[in-house]
Amino acid sequence: LREPANDNTLNDELTAEAAQPVTPPKPRYITKQVKVRRGDNMGVIFQRIGLSTTDLHLIDQLEGSDPLRMLQPGQELTFKLTENGELHSLYYPHSLEQALKVSRKEEAFVARNVKIALDTREQVSKGEIRSSFWGAAVDVGMTEDQIMDLAAIFGWDIDFAQDLQPGDSFRVVYEDKFRDDERVASGDILAAEFVNQGTAYRAVLNEDGNYYTPEGKAMRKSFLRAPVNFKYISSN
Template sequence: MKKGFQGSPSSGPSARIAFDYKPQQRTRPNHARWFVSGLVLPLIGGIVAYTIATREDSFVEPRPPALSVANLPPIEIEKVTIPAAMPPSVLGDTVEFVVRRNDTMDRIFRQLKLNLTDLANLRNLPDVRASIDQLRVGDTITLVHDEGLLQSLTRRISETEILSVTRVNEGFRSEVIETPLDIQEVQAEGTIESSLFVAARAAGVSPELILQLANDIFGWEIDFALDIRPGDKFHLVYEQKYRDGKFIGNGRILAADFLNDGNLHRAVYFESADGKMADYFAPDGRSMRRQFLRAPLEFTRISSNFNPKRRHPILNTIRAHKGVDYAAPTGTVIKAAGDGKVKFVGTKGGYGRVVVLEHGAGISTLYGHMSRFAGVRNGQRVRQGTTIGYVGSSGAATGPHLHYEYLVNGVHKNPRTVRLPDAAPISDEYRAEFLTKAGQLFAKLDRAGAAQVASTLPQ
């Protein structure tokens, strides 16, 4: 995430589009349960890597008594890639360890029967401690050891950096090797027939990218749960990341058109040269954001709308429903709809566990029926998107949902239709830079559109 940019899905307008998407399996899914491996590989420098496969719950000594194909357990043969960054002079046995749940460096060293003093020495290197101790499931750590004495440790610590630690006479030496990404700009477009996600898939656009579009860019202008029509079109210019010619993942959307019910919505990503300003804007410099999220959670459905004349389901009396009920599983994160200050946190009659926020300009928001609070205190300042509590059914609730109210000068407004105040537009300081950069991106959208029109004309 670049400096100054707050546009993660968690800070989107509402994250109204949510679905059960599982990230792509890693290319070597077995590594999640089977720790490596190696195989007899003729390598320069005489490194012999061998393969032991073992279940994570029954660790087997990684070193067979003698290296012979006959006494290796049946395993799947797979290629071990020694990272290019590995110092070629290191001799020893190479283990590629794929981090599993609950793994720690201590546990890995113990399992591999590596010298624990080496680990302690590694941790004493400046800046290395955090880099080796922050493990994520699926990370690969390449360790070279000689009879348990660590010779080198290599792991990727970011998309563009590899940490490499090598034994030297006095101990260990660490360096961070830059592996820059090659960012390419690509375009995609699609027409919606049944759903946005189906259209995205047909256009080769990943679900994460289409969530960026729906949540971070157009989520304030278009209600993707209700307003999408067959015939709606999208057109994106976005980044793809490559390393050594290999596709690593998608980057951000740089410019987007969304034609909704005949209305063209258009946005561009702008990052100022000084790095202080980075966000999505309309062509005229208006922010794509609003000061409030339309809905402060990812909900399953709206279980009750704002309705001044509703019969209350429990009290069975005509009582105005002064908010919107968003059904969601117990424990679903509830976010502050806008920047503000906690005015009340506690239990209050039918609301159950409730938080009230004050946002200035006479606007306040209320969040009821929480199962628990997220450590918020009276008077505390919160930012838009801050987790303030979790969905529950405390108070007078028939099932888990968030009861959400939006008030202006004490008067209840319909949170789904109220005009939300705009976020700040592009400032004068950046206006010229914005117009230049945005103009270039919009030209790309226009050129592609023109090319498409031309290609459909009879020759």
């Protein structure tokens, strides 16, 4: 039979239990995402989601809070609230790679700019001209800037206003920048090929920022075949 524990053993067990650290529960927050509407300012948004005007005044006085005075329709702010509805923090991506984060610190707030990490991905687009170069490029997902860049690269060899024919084709390797799996910007064209009336022209981006043929000859010539003009490119 097991002998009953003596008083010393019981006291030791109770003391050991009392010495165990008690981990406080993690605070729970409510996240609210607010899309900026036309005519919105921080006062309107704070009122819309029921936040304190005192907190708004404190934030407005913070050094570095200027971006909050330049809200644009369509932008998003993320608010974290306590279970009591008080503001814990707000996050505002005000440019492509910069965001403002405001956090509560005791009875005040602190603001700091944080860098947004963008994911750069290599993409490939290829298309064939049927009715227009512009339409073919848009159909394969290229942006206006990319289309104009492609025309500028090959504009030393091809007159994009006169030379293009149905059946001409192109293939482009370029970079896109993503934030949270959403494309937010396009990077450089890394390499491209344009087949015009049966002749293939190829270009590769070099470390010096210029484009060269695979054989090392500069794409840039002494004379441009024709001005690379948005009006002409978009209508061809």
